[in-house]
Amino acid sequence: MxxxxxxxxxxxxxxxxxxxxxxxxxxxxxxxxxxxxxxxxxxxxxxxxxxxxxxxxxxxxxxxxxxxxxxxxxxxxxxxxxxxxxxxxxxxxxxxxxxxxxxxxxxxxxxxxxxxxxxxxxxxxxxxxxxxxxxxxxxxxxxxxxxxxxxxxxxxxxxxxxxxxxxxxxxxxxxxxxxxxxxxxxxxxxxxxxxxxxxxxxxxxxxxxxxxxxxxxxxxxxxxxxxxxxxxxNTTGASSSQTARHDGPVTIEVGPPAGMTLPDIGLLITPEESEPALNSADRLFELKPKSILLHFDPTTHHDPQFWGHYKTLQDIYPAEYDLEYVVAGEGDLDAEFEELARKVSDSGITLNSLAVCPSVDRQSTPPGSDWPECPPLEDIYRAARGAFPGLALGGGMFSYFTELNRKRPPLDLLDFVTHSTSPIVHAADDDSVMETLETLPHITRSARAIIGANTSYRIGPSTIGMRMNPYGSRTFDNPDSERICMTSDDPRQRGAFAAAWTVGYAARIAAAGIEKWIPAAFSGPRGVLTAAGDDFLPVGRAITELARAQELPLHVYKVSDERKLAALGFDTATGRAILIANLTSNELEISTAGTDMLGPFETRWL
CATH class of the missing domain: 2.70.98.10 (Beta-galactosidase; Chain A, domain 5)
Structure with missing residues (x-):
């Protein structure tokens, strides 16, 4: 190569x-x-x-x-x-x-x-x-x-x-x-x-x-x-169903309609990236995300001009604007949320929802460790409701499913539950990152077992690079663009690898009944734009294709080896479309079993 x-x-x-x-x-x-x-x-x-x-x-x-x-x-x-x-x-x-x-x-x-x-x-x-x-x-x-x-x-x-x-x-x-x-x-x-x-x-x-x-x-x-x-x-009679793996063509077989659509797709914008996002706002009209996830952490010093950037961005690009707020929790909760409500009101931003997470819960509490002091989640949610009456309220974790699984929120006070994912906590080689796609159905099933069928479920941001490190004091710098664990700046976000991984992610969560999914930030090291902000990275082009299909009926495609290939089908006004991602760095031979609707196509990374 x-x-x-x-x-x-x-x-x-x-x-x-x-x-x-x-x-x-x-x-x-x-x-x-x-x-x-x-x-x-x-x-x-x-x-x-x-x-x-x-x-x-x-x-x-x-x-x-x-x-x-x-x-x-x-x-x-x-x-x-x-x-x-x-x-x-x-x-x-x-x-x-x-x-x-x-x-x-x-x-x-x-x-x-x-x-x-x-x-x-x-x-x-x-x-x-x-x-x-x-x-x-x-x-x-x-x-x-x-x-x-x-x-x-x-x-x-x-x-x-x-x-x-x-x-x-x-x-x-x-x-x-x-x-x-x-x-x-x-x-x-x-x-x-x-x-x-x-x-x-x-x-x-x-x-x-x-x-x-x-x-x-x-x-x-x-x-x-x-x-x-x-x-x-084996002579005991105990068994599992695993069979030997064999190389050969990957088969795509058309199945029945899924009876659902993709989750609404959004992008994250942080205070640090609000000005670059504003400078590239016209690109949002090409990508067409349904929602924009805004972030605010009062425990971190930010130039207050970001509130104005958020408002200007909303004026330019109409969408559902959701706010995720890190709760400082160091004093009176009612006063803290009243101050947040004042900032939102003064900015003129119209919010679609508010998700809250205590600052201390961004750090993991491993087995055997003492839980840090934290206001009861019930008190946090009630204070948020009081300051933002009528607004959809979410809880859960701004970190990963691990933390949600270990600290489960009181669901009767929430409209939705959210968590993020990152594939480079324990290993960062290409195979291990792609293998994380295999786990997503396990995560969504387990999350549903926690939150039930009637609570709305959101996932994201779900980028390769880590947005935070709940297991240490920091994410790791990556000046040499290496494949390393726990970095916020993974080089594969800028390559076709991230595009394929993101399509694979969409394929694995498509049937999970997720309300919203944030597959990337808009700009920055976990974003969809080039450093200059004047073009989409491959992952941006992949998310653009997914965003175009947000309201189209999903069609099930059975792939013989999901470790190698991801496929999503959609019913369109003129027929059927299929989005395919090669999850390997090798050329694949594809067989379309039971249908000739695909026709010949070039196997490539998206």
């Missing part, structure tokens, strides 16, 4: 991490950055990943320097050895690793960590990821550290807290013919449901969150851990 092609696709010329496929008989795994991904037997995915992870005090993932890697591979076995060097705040951690796989279904990954001096970390050790496809709701046997065994299931709805603790081994049945046991040694492990953050996995990780963090690995001491996987022919 040339630099120009990479720039167009990913918004950066930085290449993705290289990898190689390891094979031992029917066992295979992808070796990438020293870790294993897509551990499979006979083409059936057993584990999504086994990784040795070191995180800093802001839960940022430290990138290791890999040294002395050696790979030996034969027909029946493979062995990988290397050293990984992690540096944090001037301290160094050296990890010696060994990976062995054999054709009899055995895989081991051991790590011996040595801190040259005291090394601070929030987490240091193995993460094991089980996939969610055909695993959510399926049987699992948990062996605990005391030797007792528990027969249960992987959570069907997204579990807000750890579903399993004190884990020594997990046994599940990826297919009717396969039993897989993953054993973890060297520390106490527990599991979290990573679907909370839109990761397509259940994560079993080292060191319980109830223990203090950050913590110190003492200088001069070793820490040894090991993960062992044994895959056997």
């Amino acid at each position: 040339t630099d120009d092609e990479a720039q167009n696709l990913f918004g950066t010329t930085q290449p993705p991490a290289p990898y190689r496929i390891l094979r031992a008989g029917a066992l295979s795994a992808r070796l990438e950055n020293g870790n294993l991904r897509y551990v499979s037997v006979e083409g059936i995915e057993i584990l999504r990943a086994i990784s040795y992870v070191v995180r800093d005090r802001d839960w940022g993932t430290l990138a290791p320097r890999i040294e002395d890697m050696k790979v030996e591979e034969g027909a029946e076995e493979f062995t990988v050895t290397y050293n990984a060097v992690f540096v944090n705040a001037g301290a160094t951690l050296k990890v010696s690793t060994r990976i062995e796989g054999s054709a009899d279904g055995r895989l081991s990954y051991s790590a011996n960590a040595f801190a040259e001096q005291d090394f601070e970390t929030n987490r240091c050790g193995f993460n094991i990821l089980h996939p969610i496809r055909d695993v959510a709701g399926a049987p699992v046997e948990v062996e605990h550290c005391d030797g007792c065994r528990e027969k249960t299931v992987f959570p069907e709805l997204i579990e807000p807290w750890q579903p399993f603790k004190n884990i020594r081994a997990l046994t599940h049945w990826p297919a009717a013919s396969i039993k897989a046991t993953c054993r973890m040694e060297g520390d106490v492990f527990e599991m979290e449901d990573q679907r909370n953050w839109s990761d397509a996995s259940y994560k079993t990780y080292v060191r319980p969150l109830a223990l203090p963090w950050p913590y110190i690995l003492p200088g001069g001491q070793e820490n040894q851990q090991e993960v062992e996987l044994l895959v056997e022919k």
